[in-house]
Amino acid sequence: MIQKIKLGYFNNRNFIRIISYSLLSVVLLLITWLFDYHLPGLKTYLPDFLLLSTNVSTSFLSNLSGVFLTVTTFTLTTILTILNYYSSSFTPRIVQDFIDKPHVLSLFGVLIGGFFYTVLALFFLQNLSEDVMVISGTIAIFYAVTSMIAFVLFVRRVLRDIKYDNVIDNVFAQADRLIITEAEQRKSSERYDAEKFQSKLNIFGQSTGYLYHIDHKALLTTLKDIPCELVITKKIGEYIPRGVYIATLNFLNQNELSHEEEIELAKKISNALVFNTVKNESQDYHFEITNIIEIALKALSPGVNDPNTAIICINKLALLLGKLFSSQNHFILLASNDNAKVVYHSYSVEEEMYLTFNQILFYGKSDPAVARAILESIYLIYMISDKSAQAEVKKFFQYSYSLCLEALSSELDQDMLSRIKDDFDQNKDNVSDEKALRSAD
Template structure:
C-alpha cells in the first residue's frame, strides 16, 4: 500500500507542490482579510509599523500582483528553455529530473500563490472602511521577499542544472542510492545462480491483462498469499520492463491444486502495478540508462564531446562495481516459517554489464579515448567485484577487445589495448 501511494505521489507531485503552495497562499489571504475586516480582532496587538492605510495597501498589492505575474511568465519561459536544452543536449529521459526538482516545482507554486494572494486581498479591500489600518500589504511585502529568495535560488539551480557534470553526478547519486537500498534488502535472503523446480509436478503461468511498465512488485503481498502453500513462484519480468498484454508475469510451480486459493492468478496480478511511462522509483536501470544516453549523445558527431562520455563511462563503472559485489543472478525470497518461496531476477551483474555498455561500444568503438575509458571502467569494476563477477568482467574485456581492436591497427594503439586486456584477464585479488 505504501509503495502504491509513492507511485501516485511520483506521478502527481508537480501538481501536489503547486496545489500545496496555492492553498498556503489562500490561507494567508483569508487570514489577512479576516484581520483587515475586523472579524479577527487582533489588529490592536499588531505593531503600528506593520499596518498601512487602504490606499497604500491597494497600491502595494497591485504593484506586487503585476510584478509576480511577470516573474511567473519569465520563470515558465526559463523552464521551457532548459527543458529544450535537456532534450537536445542530454536525453529526453532526463527532462523529468529538472521538472521534478524541488526548487523547480516550488518556484512556480510560490509565484502563482503570491499573485493569487494579491488579487484576492485586493478584491476584499473594498469592504474595508477608508482610513482604517490594514495588514494585507505587509504580508504581501514579506511574501514578495520570500519570492525573491526563491527566484535567486531558482536561477542558481538552473545555472547548475545545465552543467553536464552536475547532472551526471545527480543521476549517479540517485542510481547509487537505489542500488545500495535494493542490495541491502536482497542481502536478507539467499542469492542463487540457478533455481530448481523439479520437485513441483504442476505449473501454470499468470499473464498480463494490460500493457505498461512494471513499476511495483509487492513481494510481501505475494508471500502472504503463499504462506501456507508449498510452491515456488518465479517472477518473469523485472521492475522497469515493458509488459504487453498477455505476456507472462509469473510462473507458479506447485504440488496440489487444492492448496491454491480461489482466483489465485488474479490475486497475484493485483500484487503488481503497471504504469504508462517509466518511473525512477525503484528502477536503478532507468537511472543507469539516463547516464548511458548522455554518453551516447556526447560521442555523437553533432556534439562531439568525448570527455563528457568518458566521465559517464567511469561513473557507470563505479555503479556496476557496486552491483558486482553481489553474487548470484536471482534472489530467493522466503520468510521464516513460510512454505512458499519467491524467485526474482535482479542485480544480474553479467546482464547489467552488457546492457550498460553495448550501445556505447557500438557507437564509440572508433574513438580510441572512449575505448580506453571502457577498459578503465572495467578496471574500476574488477577492484570491487566478487570472484564470480570478476569472471564476467574478464569475458567482457575480451568481447570489448574483439569489437574494437580491428578499428585501431596502429602498433602503439594496439599495444595499449593489449596491455589493458592482459591487465584485466590476469588480475588476481591479493592474498593475505
C-alpha cells in the same frame, strides 16, 4: 487502493506540487479575512508596524500583482528553456530529473499563489474605508520577500544544474543510492532449494505497461497458507504487454488446487504487480544507468563530438556495476513467512554488461581514448565485483577487446589496448581496497 493512490500521485506529482504551494495563498487570505473583516478586534494585539493603511496596501498590492504575473511568465520561460537544453544536450529522459529538483516547480507555485493572494486581497479592500489599518498589505510584503528568496534559490539551482559535470553527478548519485540498497538486499537473500519444488504454476500479466512496483505485502498475504516460492522474472521498468509470462509460482508440495482456484490465485498474484505508463525512477536503478548511457551516446555523436564526457560516463558506469556485482546473488527476497517466499529475479551479469556497454561499444570502439576507457572500466568492474561474477566480466572483457582492436587501424592504438589486456590477464592490480571501491563516496 493505496497503490492506486500512490500511482495517481506519482503520475500527477508535478501538478500537485504546484497546487500545494499555491494553496499557501488560501491560508494567507484566511488570515487576512480573519483580522481585517471577521474579527477586526484582533488587530489590537498586533504591533503597530504590522498594520498599513488601506491606501498604502492597495497601492502595494496593485504593483505586486503585476510583478508576480511578470516573474511567473519569466520563470515558466526559463524552465522551458532549461528543459529544451536538457533534452537536446543530454537526453529527453533526464528532463524529469530537473523538474523534480527542489526550488524549481515550488517557485512556480509560490508565484502563482502570490498573484492570487494580491488580486483577491485587492478585491476585499474595496469595501473598507481609507482610514482603516489592515494587515493584508503587510502579509504581501512578507510574501514578496519569501518569493524573492525562492527565486534566488531557483537561480542557484539553474546555474548549478546547467553544467555537464553536475548533471552527470546527480544521476550517478541517484543510481549509486539505489544500487547500494539493491546490493545489500541481494547479500541477505536466500531461496529454497530448487530440488524441493514438486510443481509450478506460470503467472501471466493482466495489464499492459511498465512494471512499476511489486506489492510484496499483498503477495505474501495471498500466499500465506501455501508452501511455495513466487519468482518474479520480469524486471522493474520493463515494458510488458498483457498476457505475457511474468512469474512462476513453485509449490513445495504437490499442487492440489483446482483449475478455477489456479485461475483465481494467478489473477490475485498478477494484480499485485503494479503497471504504469511510465517507469518508476525512484526504484529502478536501471533507469538511472540508462540515463548515463544516453548522455555518453549523445557525447559520442558526430554533432556533439565530446569523447571526454563519454569517458566520464563510462567511468561512472564502471563504479555502479562493480558495486552491483559485489554480491553473488542476482535476486532479492522481497518478503517471506513460514510458508512462502516472494523472490524478484534481476538481470544476470551477462545481461547487465551487455545492456550497459553494447551501444557505447558500437559508437565508441573506433575512438582510441574511448576504447581504452571501456576496457579500463571493465577491468575496474572485475576488481570490484564478487568472484562469482568475475568469470562473466572476464568473458565480456575479451569480447570488448576483440571489437575495439578490430576497429582501430593504428598499430600504436592497438598496442595500448594490448597493454590493458596484458594487465587484465595477469591481474597486476591485485591489491585494491574492494571495500572502499564498493562503498559510497
